[in-house]
Amino acid sequence: GEEHYNCISALHKSMRGSDENASLYWLARMLEGGEDPLYVARRLVRFASEDIGLADPLALTQAVAAYQGCHFIGMPECEVILAQCVVYFARAPKSIEVYRAYGNVKECLRMHTGPLPPVPLHLRNAPTRLMKNLGYGKGYKYNPMYKEPVEQDYLPEELKGTDFFKEKGT
Numbered sequence: 001g002e003e004h005y006n007c008i009s010a011l012h013k014s015m016r017g018s019d020e021n022a023s024l025y026w027l028a029r030m031l032e033g034g035e036d037p038l039y040v041a042r043r044l045v046r047f048a049s050e051d052i053g054l055a056d057p058l059a060l061t062q063a064v065a066a067y068q069g070c071h072f073i074g075m076p077e078c079e080v081i082l083a084q085c086v087v088y089f090a091r092a093p094k095s096i097e098v099y100r101a102y103g104n105v106k107e108c109l110r111m112h113t114g115p116l117p118p119v120p121l122h123l124r125n126a127p128t129r130l131m132k133n134l135g136y137g138k139g140y141k142y143n144p145m146y147k148e149p150v151e152q153d154y155l156p157e158e159l160k161g162t163d164f165f166k167e168k169g170t
Contacts, residue, residue: 004035008043011086016051020090027086028079037078041067044085055095062088097165104164117156 007030014022030040041063048063066085070078109116126136141150153160 007033007035008040011040012043012047012051015047015086015089016094018090018094020087023086023090024083027082031075031079031082037070037075037082038067040082041070041085044082044089047089050099051094051096052089052092053095053098055093059089059092100167101164104166108159108162108164117158120153120156122152123154 007026011023011026011030014026027040031037045060045063045067048059052059062085066081069081073081121135122138122140124131124136126132131137141152143150155162
């Protein structure tokens with residue numbers, strides 16, 4: 001019932017707050033209460049990107065490995081795998097930079113009126129002669145062929161200069 005959601009919320013907030021003892025407590029309370037370990041593991045995969053993100057990119061690898069380990073061996077053996085992951089996450093630095101930026105992109109798409117801007121011609125693939133004649137791919141600079149960074153626009157003209165990583169209204 002509701003306690004299922006209360007416990008997973010407490011686990012998330014304990015890891016987010018870097019409290020490894022509380023994190024272990026809520027994990028054990030869930031597992032010892034009969035919670036599906038794969039449910040917990042799925043939530044850890046989400047937490048790895050949502051709350052830790054780029055502050056520790058290996059967190060996602062840890063979470064996926066924990067999920068796979070739980071899938072392979074099940075309970076009760078997988079409890080230590082989840083415990084290791086939970087403590088790793090509680091101790092990890094946190095960043096919601098990507099989570100917020102993606103939210104800003106979604107807001108940009110929702111707020112757009114009319115048809116979405118077309119993909120710029122130079123970014124389009126040109127597998128046919130007709131597409132090449134229409135200008136698809138024309139002027140595209142293939143970055144690996146340059147020693148220095150390439151100056152090139154990748155967003156549609158209407159979004160030129162947009163930075164989704166800047167905070168919006170918070």
